Amino acid sequence: MRLARWVLLWLTLIGCCGALAHVTTTGLLRIEFTGGRMLYALSLALPELPAASAAILTTAASGDRGAAEAVAEAARRSVIVDLDGGRCRAGRVRIGGAGTNETRATIEIDFTCDSSHGRLDITEDWRAFLGEHYQTLGNLRTPSGERQVIFGEESRFVTVDIDRTVATGWFDFVKLGIEHILTGYDHLLFLVALLATARGAWSVVRIVTAFTLAHSVTLSVAALGIVTIPDRIIEPLIAATIVWVALENLFAAEPDRRRWIWSFSFGLVHGFGFASVLGELGLKGATLVRGLVGFNVGVEIGQLIFVVVFLPALMWLSRGRGARLTPRIASLAVAAIGTYWLVERIFVG
DSSP: OHHHHHHHHHHHHHHHHHHHHOOSEEEEEEEEEETTEEEEEEEEEGGGSOHHHHHHHHHHHTTOHHHHHHHHHHHHHHEEEEETTEEOEEEEEEEEEOSTTOOEEEEEEEEEOSOSSSEEEEEEOOHHHHOTTEEEEEEEEETTEEEEEEESSSOSEEEEETTSOOOOOSHHHHHHHHHHHHHOHHHHHHHHHHHTTOOHHHHHHHHHHHHHHHHHHHHHHHHTTSSOOOHHHHHHHHHHHHHHHHHHHHHOSSTTTTHHHHHHHHHHHHHHHHHHHHHHHTOOHHHHHHHHHHHHHHHHHHHHHHHHHHHHHHHHHTSTTHHHHHHHHHHHHHHHHHHHHHHHHHHTO
């Protein structure tokens, strides 16, 4: 019966996150248009991609000509650009990243248009290469200003007048923040480890508040370019924080006593992980501020949703004899998964 409850808990959490997020892969896009030329620069998180796509991107980035040609052909089929009624010509396709200890790959396409003004129509459909539930969040920069664009399941094309500045809201960034935390299983497992031994509402409030304050600080300084730490360093450190907290739950006499301190300290590391999302968009000025605030709010909303779902389930499992057994089972599971991620991120990338 205790095992059945645990299975039900994990299925509920996975189902909740899937229902809220809908997408399995989110690409981060930077579009720069000037003088009849357009750069389309897409950044993808390799662990989120279908295995076959991640493999061919890795091979292409390593210099394999056949793989590079296959990716280039997929890119030209997936992205079509029209300006002022005329088709823009796709030129060189560059594949970057995906090397040793790299967690992201980039695909850049150069387009040349016969006009430099008018209505810009961009059609993007990567489903054949990146999966049915793929979406892109992008930043489009033209001489008239910046705006945010989304290619998703609801719409695979975007139309903008590049000569007219369009007021854009920050809700797209809120949505990105919610999706990032609810599909970021390393961050969710870290929260599970933090809260597994929490005693009472005040303990939960201290832990969650400390984590929120810490990652908000490093998210801000990283997104603003004040401090930059490569993903190949941050990603293994995030896995290490998960293992540390889980092991403390198992071996420390009173793990909840100093938990808010670890929550704050390790939250600083997780904030740099959050910041990599905004960094890939190449935001500047007011758009960067809007993106920073919106994304941070979205992360907090997603975090709150998870806590509201997880805590009642944890309390249900911790009744009676489960009061001692449940935190240990949770911590053992988290420690095992965290150790796997740590080894993978150090030696595989």
